Amino acid sequence: ALGAAPPAPPVELREAVAEIARHSMDANPEGGELGSNGWAFGRDATPDGHGVLLGNPHFPWNGTNRFWQLHLTIPGEVDVMGATGGLSPVVSIGFNKDVAWTHTVSTGKRFTLYELTLDPADPTVYLVDGQPRRMVARTVEAPMPGGTTLRHTFYATDWGPVIALPRAGLAWTPQKAYALRDANTLNVRSVESWMRMAKARDVAELRAAMGNQGMPWINTLAADRHGQALYADLSVVPDVSAEQLRACAPSPAAAVLLNAAGLPVLDGSRSACAWREDASAAAPGRIPPARMPVLVTSDWVQNSNDSFWLSQPDVAPMAGISPLVGAIGTPQRLRTRSAIREIRARLAGGDGLPGDRMGAAEARSVILRDRNLAGALVMDDLRSACDAAPAGATGPGADVLAGCRALAGWDRTSNAGSRGAPLFREFWRQARDVPRVWRVPFDPRRPVDTPAGLDMATPATRAAVFQALGDAVAALRSAGFAPDATLGEAQWREVRGQRVALHGGDEFEGVLNKLESQGQPRIAPGGYRINYGTSYLQVVGFDDRGPVAQGVLTYGQSSDPASPRAYDQLPLFAAKRWLPLPFHPEDVRAQREGPPLTLDYGPP
Known part of the structure; x- marks a missing residue:
């Protein structure tokens, strides 16, 4: 898409709508829609007054977005256990002695497109408030097999790089071009956020740890041993209000094309359409934490990849939130509806389990009921x-x-x-x-x-x-x-x-335990080739010593098919069994299978 070159022919509207829907960006470069279930329960919803946290990310079963379990310690500073993905060196979903957290993919938008009005005499000059600005050209070379060299010239504007998806209606013509401004450009703060979170002593400190806005595209749900629960979308979102979206509406043709895929587009010919800048944000043009949706409660919160609207459906939705963060009053995905129904039934004592509280055991049972x-x-x-x-x-x-x-x-x-x-x-x-x-x-x-x-x-x-x-x-x-x-x-x-039969359902069925066959449009000979969905599962409660956690990593700790650790946990998952996660030193010593990996970054 960044391989733009001026100018290009127009395209039929119907083709453009289909193409831009196909190119709608998500967080998964390997295909498929990343998703998760996250539940957090406070003292008013649990049997013992401590918090309970359920994390159920739905990610690919192979590739860079698979998870790995780890227990990371820095003597005297950090003791945190859980899982990480995307080749991150730190725990991204997990728990310490006081607080547990998980993430779900947020509905927030991470970029806006700007429709550029070009100088009729030069398609590499665009107009802002009637004044010409020249694009900056940069030619990049890459060696290719056979000794050839691939060269391409990229064009940058004050709004971001010029992009071209001609079949999606984003063509570079003599009159118009499109630039993309990405809110996560230069965002390398996530590791710092997760290391701060690893040291948090309650959900308030966990919330503060995310104040640097390092979470690029995820919600956070958390529970602590004191009985508080947290929902927070502190991800990185362009600071554009509903009023500004209306005032900066682009040409009608672009609006039709881009609204078909829910992509925000602004008028690049007016400086008034720039992202707002708030000094309290971690980076210019981003919505600051104080204007993002956050809820701390002693009751419960949930998220299954819809917006903040129904994170706690029994309270009024948070007001004054930019529509780029998420929508209110729109149909919810079936997993969201299923989660709320299951939680409400549990807390009403009407789901067939004993009592009317959500303890760790109940959370483990409910998430794998596989109701459709x-x-x-x-x-x-x-x-x-x-x-x-x-x-x-x-x-x-x-x-x-x-x-x-x-x-x-x-x-x-x-x-x-x-x-x-x-x-x-x-x-x-x-x-x-x-x-x-x-x-x-x-x-x-x-x-x-x-x-x-x-x-x-x-x-x-x-x-x-x-x-x-x-x-x-x-x-x-x-x-x-x-x-x-x-x-x-x-x-x-x-x-x-050995054939291991698997429970779980597809996204469109509304099964909380999501399993999918990405790249397989219908059932095929041999059945469903599951390669995506429930990956790392954790349920964390607390007692007076600290965390009491159980979990399972569906595909195991090795991506090498010949390794005994490849898919060794899948039979446990298939049987709906969970492994205790040893956190306390004496539990670690009792279950250790080998020496820890020690990394020393001190002076030689």
Whole structure:
């Protein structure tokens, strides 16, 4: 995208909308949408008055974004345990003796695009407040195989580098060009933030430790042994208000293109459209911590990658937050709704577990129940429509009827033994995109409960839903599975010659324990090739000594398939078993398998 060169031909609007949606930026260069569940409970929600923290990041199972477990100590300064990813040398999700924390990917925007108005006589000159400014050209060379050299000239503006995605409508024409300003440019503060967090003694100190705004694109949820819980989005976001977004709206064509993917674009011909600068921010043009959403409570908070709006759904949403941080009053992803439903049911004593508190044991149980919220929302209507369908030539085809029979006995979970779960996944993968599929539309006054149901009373919707069911049956049969196959038959991983059946569901199913086959659009022969989702799991409570933690790293501590540590924890995860995480020195000594790695950076 940065390989811009002036000028380029225009592109059809429909192609542009599709292309810019495809190029919407997320935090995962390896593909897929990074996500997580994070829950934190304070003294009013736990059985012993201490805090409880659940961390459940959903990340790739290989590549640079996989996790590694570690216990980092600096004598007399730091004692912190947990996991890290992205080749970071410090604990990014974990706990010390007083506080535990996790992260989820935030909805905040990390950049804005600026639409440039060019000098008609020179496409490398742009106008700001009517005055010309020349782009700065820099030619870069890179050696290529065969002894050739690749050369390209990049162009920079005061708004950032010029980018070009011609098929996305971001073409460099004689009249317009586009520059990208990235809020995380030169942000190398995350390691410092995590080291400060490692020393925190409660959630207040943890919040203060993030004051340098080193968290590039993540929320933080935390709980401490004193019984306080924290939700905070202190990530890096451009300081642009709702008023400024309206006042700096670009040309209508650019607005259509960019709003299709939710990308903010500002008018680069006016200096008034520059990011605001607040001296209390860690870097110029970023929203300072005081104007980002933070909630400290003795009750509970949660996040499953939606905005701050429902981080605690029983309190009023935080006011005065820039729309670039996140939206209020919009439909929530099914995982968010599932998390809130499960937490509320637990604290009401209505979920089948003893009592009405969320201790560490209850959190471990709830997160791996594998309830399928999409199934809970639509199956009653689907079954009723199946039962009411006419028989014979005027009724549904054989595949639809086979699907109706297979789903009649489905338990509406994504457990490994759940019969019919693969069929529902393939059905809902298609049916969720049927226009006006929901019987009850989204209501911002009932965001946890809506949308819901299937609109089977509308003939076109009913026909499309039945078509999706028949197509799902055909997809399973084509892949070699019966319509009533169990999830474990289709979703598994081989570990040292043994097939390990896996529980968990796809993002669109609303299963908290998310497992996905990235790059696999439908079920294939052999089933689902799981390569993404639940990775490092931790639940941390506290007693008078400090943390009491259990966890599991689904794919183990080695990325070498020949290593005994590769996927050695996957059978534990499959059996919904957790490993104690030894934090205290005596526990570490009892479970140590080898000497610690000591790094000495002192003088020789």
